[in-house]
Each structure stands twice: as structure tokens, then as C-alpha cells.
Amino acid sequence: MTSLVRTKTNTFYNWAHTFHSVPADWYYPESVADVQRIVTQSRTQNRTIRVVGAGHSFTPLVATSDCLVSLDRLTGIVSLDDKNETVTVLAGTKLFDLSERLAVHGFSLENLGDINVQSVAGAIATGTHGTGITFGSISTQVESLTIVKADGSLSTLHRRTNEDAFYGAVVSLGMLGIIVSVTLRVVKRPIYHYESTKVQFADLQRELFQWVEEHQHFEFFLFPHSDTVHVKTMDPSDHGPEDITKHKTTSLVVENYLLQCVSSVCKTFPKSSKFFSRLSSIAVSETSLHAPSDELFSTPRNVRFVEMEYAVPLEKLPQILAHIRTALHTSNYHVHFPIEVRTVKADQLWLSPSYERPSAYIAFHMYSGTQYRPYFKAMEAIMDTFEGRPHWGKLHTKSTEQLSALYPRFQDFLHLREQFDPDQMFLNGYLRELIYR
Structure with missing residues (x-):
């Protein structure tokens, strides 16, 4: 070891x-x-364990003063089943690495988020998602997973044969044990037609649900203090793939280097945020290209930021957007990062923010080191009004009582957790307070 x-x-x-x-x-x-040896030894010594994949959660899910287990060396594809279109992968494998390995064999994950540096285990345990109302989160692509329990034994849960426990264990925040391998559904690597356009907010409100239904992948960005909305869509295409090197280079420059410069200025001169938000909305490029899905889903994110994200009932989205814009226009929040909105299909995973309801995920960002709390507090209040459920890896202030009300199977999850980890080996102070206070 x-x-x-x-x-x-x-x-x-x-x-x-x-x-x-x-x-x-x-x-x-x-x-x-x-x-297994780490867990067995820690149990004998009455120690606690937290596990880190890529450390990309904004909440202190893995903070510990005791044992921290990194999955950085537990990586790679165990097997690829061409016939059943599944891949079994070790839990520490990063999503970008898995995508590259699958592409060699002509496969890809059916959906990904806009960041792909997370580990497989971390992504599914926190409910990480992409966009597209016919797609669930990455967690819903799981067919089975193997967990090392508190006694050091292995437990493999399958979607079809361990239905109840499986649905409780996939999005678990690492509170049941250490996920060591996962079997995921994959698809034949598709070519997508990607379009980036600008529309006016009034047009978005009018056409919103039509666009959600018409496009396989649809997301948009609201710019604070601007009526311009940046819309991105991706749909299957019979067109051959293009060289998108120029597109990737442009995205890297605009979404990282230029954003870093703008963010630094806004941090020093907060009142300039409104100007730069409007300028950014004007500078959005309109693009049309064709490329493999895995080359389009994710983009580099080198500018450090803090984030809060909530899943809200999809049918309430137009009302929520109106509330957000009113709050931004009537209050002096110094924010220049756009608000990202994506859609996710309803699922049956107990702690999934999309549990039993089609959802719109609304993400709020602020540059690292800026005063984000007043802005996040105001936006969270709007999310609360519409029964928003927090993304577990993003900042939020929900109490145990609130979470229990928002997640119908919350208490069932706690019972399952105690079966797997009766001595609370896999909890830290943050999680203990989150689920038991």
C-alpha cells in the first residue's frame, strides 16, 4: 500500500x-x-476517512484533520463492453481521461458538464450534470458501482437487481464508503452541430420551452445588467467533423485569459462590473460548427471562481428568471460573471437535485476573492421561494430540516447510510452538521 x-x-x-x-x-x-486495507486499518484505530477525487467541490465535503484518501492512482478502464455499450472504470479516473480513452474505441459518455476535470466517483457522488432535458446527470449513466464499506468489505450495487439501495447510493457525497469502480452507459461517439448565438431576453422568455424541447442540448447565459442572452445548442448531425482548433483557441483566450484580466479589474474596481458585463454580452461570438460530442461538451476553466447552483422546477423557470433580473436591476451587486442555466431530466436518485422532477439548474458565479455573499444570499432567497434544491458540490446554506423537506427520500438515505457506516467513519464535521443538526 x-x-x-x-x-x-x-x-x-x-x-x-x-x-x-x-x-x-x-x-x-x-x-x-x-x-480495503486502508479502511480496515482505520476502523481498527477508530479513525475517520474522507476521499478526494479532483477537489473540485466548493463545499468542504472532503475537509478532514484525520485520514484523506486520494484516488489519483486508482485510475483506468477495467473493461469496455461493446455489445452492451457499457464501460467499467476505476473511480479515480478523470472525466477528460475517460473521454479520450473511449474516443479511441469510437464511444463517448452520453452527456458531460462544461468542466471535465472531476474524477468519475466525485462527479457521480455529487450529482454533476450537463444539459439537455432528455438526459439525466452523469449519475444517471451509472449501471453499477462497487463500494468499500466501513468494515472493509466490498458491496456492488446494480441498477436492476439492487434497485432501492442503488438509487440511494449513487449520489452519496462519499458518506456510505469509498467508491472504487463504476460501470457507466456509453454511446457510439456522435457528431454534433454546435451553435452559439445571441438573443434578447424577451425572445428567450417567449421561445424558452420550445428551445428546450427542440434541441438535444440547450443552455444559456444571462449577463447581469444586459438584455442580451448567450444561447448554446448541440444537436446530432450527419455532417462530417470539422477542425475546431481555432474555436478551442478562441474559447481558451476569451473564457480564460480575457476573463482573468476583466475579473482582476472588477475586483480592484467593483463598480466597473456593470460595464464589463454589458461589454461581455456584446463580445459574444456567434459560431456554427460540427464536431464529436466529447470535444464540445467541456471547455477549460482556468479563472478561479466561487459558485452556487440550484435545481428548480423547470416549469417555473420563466418566473424565476424574471425575479433574478429584478433583483439584479434593483440592487447594487458587483457581478460580471454571467448566470448559467441548463436543463436536466427527472430521475429516481434519492439525493439528486432532479429527483422526480424535470429541472432547470441555475448557476451563479463570482470571481474568487470578491464579496460574493450578499449576491449569493439574494439569489438563494429566490431559489428558496421556488423550492430550489442545492447542487451538493456548490455553496449553499441549507439546514438539515430544509434538506429533509426538499428531498422526499432524505430520511431513507440516512437509514441506508447507517447500514453502510454505523460508526460514522466516512463523515467529517461539515457533513455531520449538514445531515444531523
Whole structure:
């Protein structure tokens, strides 16, 4: 077993630097057997464990002063079933790496988010999603998963044969044990027609549900203090793939280097945020191209930011957008990042924000180091009015009582959790307070 003991000078920071912690021990297992030995040893010593994939959650899900297990060395494809179109992969595999490996064999994941640096286990455990009302989150692509439980034993849950426990275990925030492998559905690698356009907010409101239904993948960005909306769509195409190197280079420059410059200015001069938000809406490029799905889903995100995201009932989206715009126009929030809106199909996963309802996910961003709390608090109040459910990996202020009301199977999940981990080995202070306070 490979392990690394860290001292107080080696502090763990998540990607956004919204929290940090100093683990007493870091472990880097290279096999499932390694993970089992770590868990068995920790149980004997009455220690707690948290697991980190890519550290891309904004909430302190993995903060610990005890044992931190990194999945960075538990990676790779175990098997690819061409006939049944599934792939079994070790849990620490990053989504971008999995996409590249699948592409070699002519496959891809059916949907991805706009960031692909997360580990497979981290993405499914937090309910990470892409967009498209006929698609669920990445978690819904899971056919089975294998977990190392608190006693060191392996438990494999299948969608078809362990239905109840399976639906409780997929989105689990790592509170049931350590996910070590996952079997996911895959699809023959499709070519998509990608379009980026600008519309006016009034047009968006009028055509919104038509666009949601007509396009396989649809998302849009609201610019604070502007009537311009940036719309992105992706649909299957018979057209051959194009060289999108120029598109990728442009996106990298605009969405990273230029955004970094603008963000630095807005941080120093907060009142300039309104000007730069409007300028950004004007600068949005209109693009049309054809490329494999996995080359279009995700883009690099090098500018550090903080994020809050809520899933709301899709049918209430026009009302919610109107409330958001009113709040932005009547209050002096110094925000220049656009508000991202995506759609996700209803599912049966107990802790999924899309549980039993088609959902619109609304994401609010602020540049790292700026005063984001007043803005997030105001937007969260609007989300609360419409029974919004928080993305588990994004910032929120929900209490146990509120979460229990928002998630009909919340108490069932707690019962399942106690079956897997009766001594709370896989909890930290943040999670203990979140689910039991």
C-alpha cells in the first residue's frame, strides 16, 4: 500500500480555495485491495476517512484533520463492453481521461458538464450534470458501482437487481464508503452541430420551452445588467467533423485569459462590473460548427471562481428568471460573471437535485476573492421561494430540516447510510452538521 504522511505545512486546498484542511495522513491507494486495507486499518484505530477525487467541490465535503484518501492512482478502464455499450472504470479516473480513452474505441459518455476535470466517483457522488432535458446527470449513466464499506468489505450495487439501495447510493457525497469502480452507459461517439448565438431576453422568455424541447442540448447565459442572452445548442448531425482548433483557441483566450484580466479589474474596481458585463454580452461570438460530442461538451476553466447552483422546477423557470433580473436591476451587486442555466431530466436518485422532477439548474458565479455573499444570499432567497434544491458540490446554506423537506427520500438515505457506516467513519464535521443538526 502506498501512503504519504503530511505535516502541518502540507495543507489541502480545494480548487476554488473556498476551504482548506490539514490531514494527519494522506493515502494514495493503487488498487481496490489497497483501499480495503486502508479502511480496515482505520476502523481498527477508530479513525475517520474522507476521499478526494479532483477537489473540485466548493463545499468542504472532503475537509478532514484525520485520514484523506486520494484516488489519483486508482485510475483506468477495467473493461469496455461493446455489445452492451457499457464501460467499467476505476473511480479515480478523470472525466477528460475517460473521454479520450473511449474516443479511441469510437464511444463517448452520453452527456458531460462544461468542466471535465472531476474524477468519475466525485462527479457521480455529487450529482454533476450537463444539459439537455432528455438526459439525466452523469449519475444517471451509472449501471453499477462497487463500494468499500466501513468494515472493509466490498458491496456492488446494480441498477436492476439492487434497485432501492442503488438509487440511494449513487449520489452519496462519499458518506456510505469509498467508491472504487463504476460501470457507466456509453454511446457510439456522435457528431454534433454546435451553435452559439445571441438573443434578447424577451425572445428567450417567449421561445424558452420550445428551445428546450427542440434541441438535444440547450443552455444559456444571462449577463447581469444586459438584455442580451448567450444561447448554446448541440444537436446530432450527419455532417462530417470539422477542425475546431481555432474555436478551442478562441474559447481558451476569451473564457480564460480575457476573463482573468476583466475579473482582476472588477475586483480592484467593483463598480466597473456593470460595464464589463454589458461589454461581455456584446463580445459574444456567434459560431456554427460540427464536431464529436466529447470535444464540445467541456471547455477549460482556468479563472478561479466561487459558485452556487440550484435545481428548480423547470416549469417555473420563466418566473424565476424574471425575479433574478429584478433583483439584479434593483440592487447594487458587483457581478460580471454571467448566470448559467441548463436543463436536466427527472430521475429516481434519492439525493439528486432532479429527483422526480424535470429541472432547470441555475448557476451563479463570482470571481474568487470578491464579496460574493450578499449576491449569493439574494439569489438563494429566490431559489428558496421556488423550492430550489442545492447542487451538493456548490455553496449553499441549507439546514438539515430544509434538506429533509426538499428531498422526499432524505430520511431513507440516512437509514441506508447507517447500514453502510454505523460508526460514522466516512463523515467529517461539515457533513455531520449538514445531515444531523
